[in-house]
Amino acid sequence: MSIVHRGLMAAAALAFTATTALAEAPVLRAAVLKYGTVNWELDVIRHNGMDRDAGFELQVQGMAGGPAAKVAFQGGEADVIVSDWLWVARQRAAGKDYVFIPYSKAVGGLLVGKDSDAGALSDLAGKKVAIAGGPLDKSWLILQAYAEEKLGMDLGAQTEQVFGAPPLVFKLGLSGEADAVINFWHFTAKMEASGMRKLVDVSVAAEALGLDPETPLLGYVVKGELLKSNPELVYGLAAASRAAKDKLATDDAEWARLRPKMKAKTDAQFDFLVAGFRAGIPAAGPVDEAAADKMLQLMAARGGGDLVGEATTLPEGVFLSPGS
Structure with a gap:
């Protein structure tokens, strides 16, 4: 067998191994707002193979709005959505086993x-x-x-x-x-x-008001049953999200690659968007649940049941530990 033949055989074997590994990796279906900023992070994860590095394949479903994403999630058509942890607390207080993985602390x-x-x-x-x-x-x-x-x-x-x-x-x-x-x-x-x-x-x-501005507001939401049945998949999402954040925190070239997806009409808009996203990156590690509980109580006092349902204090298990 010639050297060329052996090289082709080796390349084919490597390609087969990679394809097989990818095919065997569990798929995580994310339903997110079609034009939401979370798509920037998800694009970084997929483009850089951070999902594969974490042992899963990320599939992104663009949705027309948040309510549509929640319907897909609750109906089993999606494994993960993005929402705020107050909604997760409300759902847990109502008996639904949902879990929150921090994504952003950005507020306006x-x-x-x-x-x-x-x-x-x-x-x-x-x-x-x-x-x-x-x-x-x-x-x-x-x-x-x-x-x-x-x-x-x-x-x-x-x-x-x-x-x-x-x-x-x-x-x-x-x-x-x-x-x-x-x-x-x-x-x-x-x-x-x-x-x-x-x-x-x-x-x-x-x-x-005595609240902690470091408390992340938005995050990925998964069902507790997925965390129990496939913890590696859920923690893999958290790891991939953190890897993407670490890259976006420092890599200007990655932002330049993302720019066409960001709808920035001017350099000033682009710069403000980058700075805003970076400022919203939450710290790694567990969420301060006492601080979150204080925020929830304020929201319950101001927004009542229309906002938080029966969750007047922080239910156990809202946040994935040790965080993203």
Whole structure:
């Protein structure tokens, strides 16, 4: 047999081994918002083979919205979704065994136009505030609690609120049709890149209320039965997520590769998005459950059962330990 033949045989054997290994790897089906920022991390995982390194194959299903993802997850059409841990706490309090793997601690802020003369929340009395996410938006609830406790201001009663989808709130802010806006962090980044300024940072308001701004809000959600039946798969997801975060925290070239997927129209938007994502990377290790419980109690007091259901204190088992 010639050297060329032997080389081809060896290459074929290696390819067969790799293909077999991939075929045997368990598949993890992630249902996420089609254009959500989590897709950046998932793309890094798949592009760099971090899922295969962790012993599984990641499949991503783009969904039209969060409710559709939850339906797919609850109906067994997906193994993992992205949601906030307050929803997981609510589900656990209702008897559903869901588990949260930290993904992001990113929060936005309350922004005003670059020409606004507002210097504090109290200056918004009588003004219009546009809010993404509805009346139970967590940032809005925290800012109301902050205004009440630190300024003696009933922010809800003393302002006019307009609730809408993030793109609408984005437009209302940039056009000046709203005097102030609260939006999801990536829209906030784009608004800051366009010249709007942050009047109050939600993480600063949270800290002033005695909450821990390091508590991750968003995360991957899996079912407890998957954790019990295939813990290697769940911990593999956590490991792949951490590997992707470590890369995105330092690798500018990886961000340059991702840029076409980020819908950044200007260099300033791109820079703000990168900085915002990096600032939202949670620390590795277990979540401080006492801090999370304090946040949950505040949310229960402000949002009631419509937000947290029967979860007035943190149920056991919400967070995957030792974390991502």
